[in-house]
Amino acid sequence: MTKLTHEISVSYAFIERNFNLLKRYLNWEILFFTYSIVNALTIGLIMVGRGSSRDVLYLVIGALIWGFLSVMMREVSDAITWERWEGTIEYTFMAPIHRMTHLVGSCFFAILYGLLRTGIVLAVMPIFFGKHVDLSGANWLTMMVVVAVSSLSFIGIGLIAAIFPLLSPEKGQAATGILQSIVLLISGVYYEIDVLPSWLQVLSKISPATYTLRSIRAAMLDGASIASQTHNLILLLFIGLITIPLGFWVFDQGEKYAKRVGRLKRSG
Amino acid sequence: MVVHQVIKHFYRKKPLSADEKPSFMQKVHHLFRRDKEVIKAVDTISFEVGMGQIYGILGPNGSGKSTLIRLISTLLLPDSGHITVCGNDVVQDSFKVRQMINRVSVEASFFKKLSSEENLIYAARLYGVPVRQARRKAGQILRRIGFDTKRIDEQMENLSRGMQQKVAIARALLTSPILLLLDEPTTGLDPKSKRDVQQCVDEIRHEHDAIILLTTHDMEEAEKMCDRIAIIDDGKFIAEGTAKELKSLVTKAGGEATLEDVFIELTGNDLREEG
Numbered sequence: 001m002t003k004l005t006h007e008i009s010v011s012y013a014f015i016e017r018n019f020n021l022l023k024r025y026l027n028w029e030i031l032f033f034t035y036s037i038v039n040a041l042t043i044g045l046i047m048v049g050r051g052s053s054r055d056v057l058y059l060v061i062g063a064l065i066w067g068f069l070s071v072m073m074r075e076v077s078d079a080i081t082w083e084r085w086e087g088t089i090e091y092t093f094m095a096p097i098h099r100m101t102h103l104v105g106s107c108f109f110a111i112l113y114g115l116l117r118t119g120i121v122l123a124v125m126p127i128f129f130g131k132h133v134d135l136s137g138a139n140w141l142t143m144m145v146v147v148a149v150s151s152l153s154f155i156g157i158g159l160i161a162a163i164f165p166l167l168s169p170e171k172g173q174a175a176t177g178i179l180q181s182i183v184l185l186i187s188g189v190y191y192e193i194d195v196l197p198s199w200l201q202v203l204s205k206i207s208p209a210t211y212t213l214r215s216i217r218a219a220m221l222d223g224a225s226i227a228s229q230t231h232n233l234i235l236l237l238f239i240g241l242i243t244i245p246l247g248f249w250v251f252d253q254g255e256k257y258a259k260r261v262g263r264l265k266r267s268g
Numbered sequence: 269m270v271v272h273q274v275i276k277h278f279y280r281k282k283p284l285s286a287d288e289k290p291s292f293m294q295k296v297h298h299l300f301r302r303d304k305e306v307i308k309a310v311d312t313i314s315f316e317v318g319m320g321q322i323y324g325i326l327g328p329n330g331s332g333k334s335t336l337i338r339l340i341s342t343l344l345l346p347d348s349g350h351i352t353v354c355g356n357d358v359v360q361d362s363f364k365v366r367q368m369i370n371r372v373s374v375e376a377s378f379f380k381k382l383s384s385e386e387n388l389i390y391a392a393r394l395y396g397v398p399v400r401q402a403r404r405k406a407g408q409i410l411r412r413i414g415f416d417t418k419r420i421d422e423q424m425e426n427l428s429r430g431m432q433q434k435v436a437i438a439r440a441l442l443t444s445p446i447l448l449l450l451d452e453p454t455t456g457l458d459p460k461s462k463r464d465v466q467q468c469v470d471e472i473r474h475e476h477d478a479i480i481l482l483t484t485h486d487m488e489e490a491e492k493m494c495d496r497i498a499i500i501d502d503g504k505f506i507a508e509g510t511a512k513e514l515k516s517l518v519t520k521a522g523g524e525a526t527l528e529d530v531f532i533e534l535t536g537n538d539l540r541e542e543g
Contacts, residue, residue: 006396013393017379017386024381024423087377091439094341095394096367259345262278262309265338 007101014105015112018079022113036067036121041128043190048132054221056132060125061220062189062213068118068147069209070180072154073161075110076103077176081165089166090264099255100248103162107155114151135220142219142226146212149236153208156243157183163254167263183209208239269317269340269447269479274349276310276335276503309335311503312349317496322473322480324494326487326531332503333483334373337451340481341371353447353479370445374452376432380425384410384435387424388442395443402442409438412471414464430457437465441472448472450482454489466493487527497527501535 022029040063047055083089092102125133161179165172186193186200187209193201204210211232218224226233258264282305310332317323327333338344340351342362350357356364378387385406392402410417415434424432433453440448450469454462466489472478484490490497491511498508507514511527518525518533525533 009393009396013390016393017382017390020382020386021379082379086379087375088379090338090341090343090373091371091377091391092394094343094366094369094371095391096363096396097394098363256345259343262335262338262344264343265334 007098010097010101011105011108014079014102015109018106018109018113021082033117033120036117037124040064040067040121040125044125044129044133048129053132053134056129057134057221058217059190060129060133061217064118064122064125065147065213065216066184066189066209067121068114069150069154069212070184071114071117072110072151073158073180073183074176075113076106076155076158077161077165077172079106079109080162081169081173084165084169084172093255093264099252103159103248103251106162107158110155110158111151137223138220139223139225140219142224142229143216145226146215146219146229146233146236149233149240150208150212152240153236153243156240156247157208159247160243160250162247163250166251166254166258183207186210188213206239208236208243211235211239269354269481270350270352271316271336271340272314272350272352274310274313274336274339274351275308275347276332276339276344277347278307278309279304280307281305308503310339310346313500313503313505314349315498315505315508317479317481319479320473320477321495322469322482322493324490324497325481325483325500326485326490326497326527327483327500328485328535331500333500334451335503336500337371337373337449337481337483340447341369341449342366368446369449370440370443370447371449372433372436372440372451372453374455376429376436378424378432378435381423383421383423384415384427384438385420387435388439391439392442397442405442406438409441409468410434412464413437413468414461430461433457434461434465437468441468444476445478447479447481450480452483452485454484454486462489469493487531491527499531499534506534 040060043063044056044060047059080089083092157179161176163172164175182203186196186204187207188196188204189209193204193210196204215224215229215232215236218229282303313332313336315323325333325336335344339346340353340358342358342365345359350359352358353365353368356368358365379390382390385403388406389399389402392399392406397405407417407420410420413434415431415438419427419431424435427435433456437453448469453469454465457465469480469482470493473480482490482494494511496508496510497514498505499514500506507517507530514527514530515525518530520529
């Protein structure tokens with residue numbers, strides 16, 4: 001087995017394990033899917049009868065994309081939390097695997113799971129909104145490119161957030177939740193960021209979700225081309241190129257700290 | 269494997285005095301105070317174990333056995349001293365060391381919603397063991413230690429603690445480790461399962477020429493299985509030798525001292541009370 005195929009096989013172990021877990025917690029998954037669909041519906045329906053179909057779509061895009069991005073942000077961190085609860089983290093850390101391979105596996109699962117979840121919600125939307133959502137002018141290619149590029153920066157944030165449960169499962173989950181809610185507030189998920197106080201708008205400018213939502217809305221509402229979104233794509237790529245290495249570095253530091261003070265054990 | 273002058277201390281906040289009820293201000297002050305008490309989990313421990321040997325560590329709960337195992341298995345960083353496995357340092361060459369070791373802990377840690385097979389395949393993938401080979405080998409090991417392989421598809425949470433522990437042993441053996449760390453592997457097992465596991469460990473020693481480090485509460489197990497035994501208390505090795513050598517440390521009227529007599533004499537503790 002070559003080195004690369006070995007690393008791919010190890011990464012696949014995490015994807016396979018997480019999908020196996022997903023099957024075993026099917027009831028919870030049904031709940032999450034139902035919640036995602038209802039959430040997107042209730043937010044979109046606020047505007048039905050009050051605004052144009054463009055306004056409805058504006059909100060629905062916010063709900064859908066936020067659903068996808070929040071999965072990206074949470075999933076790596078949740079995988080670590082899960083391992084802490086089950087007590088298997090010591091076995092994962094004791095295995096002869098590179099941390100990057102471990103985390104890349106978790107990130108790939110996050111992308112696949114996020115796409116699956118968002119795809120299902122997206123497929124259900126026309127049943128409820130009918131003529132209120134018009135996607136005939138949408139540029140799907142631009143949308144997919146923006147999703148792909150923005151995934152990088154959210155994976156980076158997810159890697160940084162994964163440090164929290166590594167050090168403390170209870171406090172870590174809370175910290176990840178707080179981080180996620182701040183990104184939700186500042187990124188213009190359901191409104192334009194200029195309605196925020198000026199001091200918060202500073203934070204909006206460093207949130208990758210701000211540029212992701214802008215470009216996806218441009219693609220879905222106005223059929224914007226990839227070329228017209230170059231500026232946002234470059235910014236997203238830049239954030240990704242900073243957050244991913246930073247995420248690995250932060251996780252590595254956290255792992256060393258956990259090994260120094262004995263935070264990996266569950267008990268005993 | 270060489271463990272040389274290893275020290276591992278942990279630090280925790282000093283608890284408030286239990287004698288008096290603290291005031292609000294004392295509680296606030298306690299929240300921010302930085303002075304900590306030192307827990308000497310492993311205190312200047314040295315020993316060596318050669319290929320094909322089983323080295324036993326006997327000690328009560330909280331004596332430092334599991335900390336020592338975690339230090340060897342690269343899950344903790346020592347404060348000072350060094351540990352080498354086949355010449356590889358556990359801190360500097362941790363990747364190489366991890367390729368050579370595996371561990372069975374007292375608490376079988378698994379994804380409880382997954383089946384034994386799913387857990388074992390996951391572990392095999394992490395160690396680069398091909399899935400088909402892992403299935404075959406896992407079946408062989410599980411049968412050998414008396415696990416009913418018809419239940420391999422059952423979720424782990426439906427298995428008894430003894431059965432879970434057998435899967436944990438299979439997980440460790442699946443990767444053919446050069447150094448096998450057994451942290452109280454038979455605790456909680458019924459007598460038959462215990463014997464099966466002990467026989468299996470003995471076979472591994474003879475067949476694979478592995479180094480085996482066994483921590484236990486069970487004096488009989490230590491005496492029966494280990495080539496050498498160390499008694500650990502408060503993070504220190506207080507005695508070390510073969511079972512015979514240890515027994516000779518204590519004189520007992522009316523016959524030879526047992527390992528338990530030695531333990532009580534040296535530590536002032538009774539393992540049965542602790543365990």
